[in-house]
Amino acid sequence: MTDDPDHKPASLLQQDARTKARNAAEKRFRWYGIIAIAISMIALVVLLATILTAGAGAFRQTYLNIPVTLDPAVLDPKGNRDPAEMAKVLTLSYGRVLDAAVEATVARHGIRIEGLSDKDIDGLISKEASAQVRDRVLAEPDLVGQTVEFDVLTGGRIDGYFKGRVTMDSAARDSNTSPAQLQLAQELANRGEIVTRFNWNFLRLADASDQRPEAAGVGAAIVGSFYMMLVVLFLAVPIGVAASIYLEEFAPKNRWTDIIEVNISNLAAVPSIVFGILGLAAFINFAGLPQSAPIVGGLVLTLMTLPRIIIPTRAALKAVPPSIRDAALGVGASRMQSVFHHVLPLATPGILTGMILGLAQALGETAPLLLIGMVAFIRDIPSGLPQGLFDPASALPVQVYNWTQRSDPAFIERASGAIIVLLVFLLCMNVLAIWLRRKFERRW
Amino acid sequence: MSTVKFTVSALAVIAASATAAAARDQVQVSGSSTVLPYSTIVAEAFGENMDFPVPVVESGGTGSGLQKFCEGVGENTIDIANASRPMRDAERETCTANGVTDIMEVRIGYDGIVFATAAAAPDFAFTPADWFNALSAKVVRDGQVVDNTAANWNEVNPGLPAQEILAFIPGTKHGTREVFEEKVILAGCEESGAMEAFVASGMDEDAAEEACTTLRTDGKAVDIDGDYTETLSRIESSPNGIGVFGLSFYENNTDKLKVGTIGGVTPSTETIASGEYPVSRPLFFYVKAAHFEVIPGLPEFVQFFVADEIAGPDGPLAEYGLVSDPELAATQEAVAAGTTMQ
Numbered sequence: 001m002t003d004d005p006d007h008k009p010a011s012l013l014q015q016d017a018r019t020k021a022r023n024a025a026e027k028r029f030r031w032y033g034i035i036a037i038a039i040s041m042i043a044l045v046v047l048l049a050t051i052l053t054a055g056a057g058a059f060r061q062t063y064l065n066i067p068v069t070l071d072p073a074v075l076d077p078k079g080n081r082d083p084a085e086m087a088k089v090l091t092l093s094y095g096r097v098l099d100a101a102v103e104a105t106v107a108r109h110g111i112r113i114e115g116l117s118d119k120d121i122d123g124l125i126s127k128e129a130s131a132q133v134r135d136r137v138l139a140e141p142d143l144v145g146q147t148v149e150f151d152v153l154t155g156g157r158i159d160g161y162f163k164g165r166v167t168m169d170s171a172a173r174d175s176n177t178s179p180a181q182l183q184l185a186q187e188l189a190n191r192g193e194i195v196t197r198f199n200w201n202f203l204r205l206a207d208a209s210d211q212r213p214e215a216a217g218v219g220a221a222i223v224g225s226f227y228m229m230l231v232v233l234f235l236a237v238p239i240g241v242a243a244s245i246y247l248e249e250f251a252p253k254n255r256w257t258d259i260i261e262v263n264i265s266n267l268a269a270v271p272s273i274v275f276g277i278l279g280l281a282a283f284i285n286f287a288g289l290p291q292s293a294p295i296v297g298g299l300v301l302t303l304m305t306l307p308r309i310i311i312p313t314r315a316a317l318k319a320v321p322p323s324i325r326d327a328a329l330g331v332g333a334s335r336m337q338s339v340f341h342h343v344l345p346l347a348t349p350g351i352l353t354g355m356i357l358g359l360a361q362a363l364g365e366t367a368p369l370l371l372i373g374m375v376a377f378i379r380d381i382p383s384g385l386p387q388g389l390f391d392p393a394s395a396l397p398v399q400v401y402n403w404t405q406r407s408d409p410a411f412i413e414r415a416s417g418a419i420i421v422l423l424v425f426l427l428c429m430n431v432l433a434i435w436l437r438r439k440f441e442r443r444w
Numbered sequence: 445m446s447t448v449k450f451t452v453s454a455l456a457v458i459a460a461s462a463t464a465a466a467a468r469d470q471v472q473v474s475g476s477s478t479v480l481p482y483s484t485i486v487a488e489a490f491g492e493n494m495d496f497p498v499p500v501v502e503s504g505g506t507g508s509g510l511q512k513f514c515e516g517v518g519e520n521t522i523d524i525a526n527a528s529r530p531m532r533d534a535e536r537e538t539c540t541a542n543g544v545t546d547i548m549e550v551r552i553g554y555d556g557i558v559f560a561t562a563a564a565a566p567d568f569a570f571t572p573a574d575w576f577n578a579l580s581a582k583v584v585r586d587g588q589v590v591d592n593t594a595a596n597w598n599e600v601n602p603g604l605p606a607q608e609i610l611a612f613i614p615g616t617k618h619g620t621r622e623v624f625e626e627k628v629i630l631a632g633c634e635e636s637g638a639m640e641a642f643v644a645s646g647m648d649e650d651a652a653e654e655a656c657t658t659l660r661t662d663g664k665a666v667d668i669d670g671d672y673t674e675t676l677s678r679i680e681s682s683p684n685g686i687g688v689f690g691l692s693f694y695e696n697n698t699d700k701l702k703v704g705t706i707g708g709v710t711p712s713t714e715t716i717a718s719g720e721y722p723v724s725r726p727l728f729f730y731v732k733a734a735h736f737e738v739i740p741g742l743p744e745f746v747q748f749f750v751a752d753e754i755a756g757p758d759g760p761l762a763e764y765g766l767v768s769d770p771e772l773a774a775t776q777e778a779v780a781a782g783t784t785m786q
Contacts, residue, residue: 008667033732079492087495090489090493091489091493092753092755125756127760131492134492134493135492166699168698170699171699172698173563173698174698174699175695175698176695176696176698178654208488208698209481209483209485209487209488210482210484210485210764211485211760211763211764212488217692232604275457284520285520288519288520289467290519290520291500291520291522292472292500294501371505372498373472373474373502375489375502375503375504376474376500376502376503377480377483377484377499377500377501377502378498378500379487379488379492379498380490380497380498392470404673405477405503405671406483406673407672407673407693407696408696409697409698
């Protein structure tokens with residue numbers, strides 16, 4: 001075929017230099033791909049491993065079981081068991097009753113440790129305990145005068161000791177604990193009085209102050225995030241889907257729709273803090289909605305999520321072949337019938353996926369919440385719907401941000417625990433999105 | 445069809461909710477991140493002892509807190525601003541312009557500022573003059589004003605360890621920076637005689653002060669714009685570093701940090717209360733008196749905050765690291781009488 005005298009006929013068994021070079025290039029490219037995936041996998045594994053090791057502790061908590069003698073002289077000075085009168089006794093007084101109870105427990109076990117002070121013994125239990133006992137006593141005033149068993153939280157340092165965060169070495173330098181206190185805790189654990197168990201309260205309780213990291217939980221944050229997601233779901237999804245259907249199926253193609261299209265793509269790329277500024281001006285200052293409330297958070301996140309729902313929804317509608325529309329119109333359906341009876345059902349899996357991914361993104365957002373007062377210390381869990389939408393609430397990513405700024409090292413464990421909770425929610429949403437796509441996807 | 449119904453009902457929900465925005469029944473607090481832990485401790489105790497909801501406490505810094513505070517009067521504005529420095533005249537004017545006139549200033553106690561190294565580092569006994577000579581951009585050597593070239597602490601003062609100078613100081617947006625400049629750098633400038641030398645070299649008083657507090661920019665003094673947890677992690681990664689912390693933060697992390705003395709005095713709530721330890725500043729919060737009648741629990745919260753059981757020397761705030769105010773009784777009286785700023 002060729003005029004080149006040097007050209008040898010190609011052999012199937014022997015590759016020529018050019019083929020070799022091309023094959024080598026392909027091989028190299030495959031390796032680059034594998035290396036790229038390996039790097040991202042390593043980053044992911046390192047990230048997950050750090051968070052899991054740091055955060056696993058948040059799901060376990062150490063409790064001390066003590067009998068508390070509810071001294072009537074302190075808790076009900078008037079002696080009439082009237083809850084209104086007894087409410088005047090502050091938690092500080094309950095703290096003293098509890099201190100006596102812990103000292104009695106230590107004495108009962110006959111534990112003697114050199115250098116153990118009363119402060120060390122009292123510091124065994126969390127300050128949360130006095131609130132716990134007070135609530136119980138006010139609910140059942142007849143308990144006063146009796147000796148009642150309580151399961152109280154141990155202090156943050158003691159809890160840290162059983163989780164390996166606090167050691168005898170660090171305790172020697174630590175002004176909030178001492179090796180003697182840790183020895184005492186170990187003795188009590190050996191006798192079965194201190195137990196570590198799964199920490200449901202981490203998922204149930206709200207934030208706690210800097211003095212009681214052991215009592216802090218993500219309850220208020222989960223409820224707040226849930227309410228905000230409800231608002232986003234009920235606003236962003238219908239508005240986003242309606243807007244996409246109109247733009248894709250009904251709107252004439254002219255300059256106006258072009259401008260709208262460019263703006264939607266633009267909005268999707270606007271930094272989320274901008275929506276926070278807008279939310280502060282529009283919903284709080286102008287509409288008069290309360291600060292720190294999930295309704296405002298939800299509205300802000302709705303604005304942020306809208307373009308992120310419209311874009312995939314339009315893509316899903318576009319992906320439905322025109323032949324479907326033509327067939328529907330051909331048998332006499334109106335344009336609206338063709339859209340709602342044929343196009344929309346076929347586009348649903350794509351729309352659902354876009355919606356869930358949009359929600360997942362909104363769930364992890366902190367910046368827009370900064371300006372509307374949701375990055376705050378929230379101790380009360382918001383009430384039920386609909387009033388709960390107006391109560392102050394926190395959100396999961398906000399809780400993480402808050403805890404990383406606290407001075408007590410125990411909050412680092414809590415922050416990682418909250419990240420785990422957030423990751424589990426995100427994982428569930430993403431799995432649901434993939435499952436919906438797989439289940440309902442149609443190919444043409 | 446359901447989409448349309450959804451949209452209509454959703455819009456109805458917004459419309460209804462906008463009108464139903466009920467009266468706020470919890471106190472809203474914002475401001476200084478230094479005061480934040482104290483504020484949350486009091487809020488928590490208030491919530492569990494009283495029949496009012498727990499106040500909502502935001503942080504974000506003294507400046508932004510006071511800015512929000514001065515936005516106006518009404519349920520959509522905050523009730524209390526925490527501050528780690530007194531309110532400035534300009535802020536007061538903004539407040540007045542926006543109708544925030546009856547403001548109560550409440551001093552809750554004092555906060556110490558400490559200098560701490562990693563726990564394994566050698567002991568440091570500083571004087572303010574050492575800090576000035578280590579960090580100022582211009583220093584006086586043999587009567588001449590020269591650029592600061594000191595690389596190790598023992599070049600500044602032979603009594604200090606031969607360790608590289610590396611200081612993590614609060615960034616300019618922090619209230620702590622102001623105290624650091626005034627009570628450490630400026631004090632050191634005057635103490636070491638550099639101030640006089642600056643004036644002698646032909647500067648006027650203001651320019652000399654400016655020269656004192658201008659810090660070197662060759663990487664020896666590192667501004668930290670985040671909070672103390674960031675300073676702590678910087679020290680953990682560079683063991684030669686010395687960080688500026690609040691006393692309460694140090695007391696919660698004594699296993700990782702070692703504190704340096706100033707003029708031979710170790711910082712503690714006692715030495716700060718007695719005035720022996722020089723670097724401290726008062727902490728405040730500001731309350732809108734106009735909100736007392738409107739927000740349930742606000743007057744009770746303010747009284748609870750300054751009560752002996754809370755802000756006194758045996759209270760939970762002192763336990764956390766607040767230096768309680770020796771004149772707390774006067775503050776309590778002023779709060780009870782509802783005295784506002786003149």
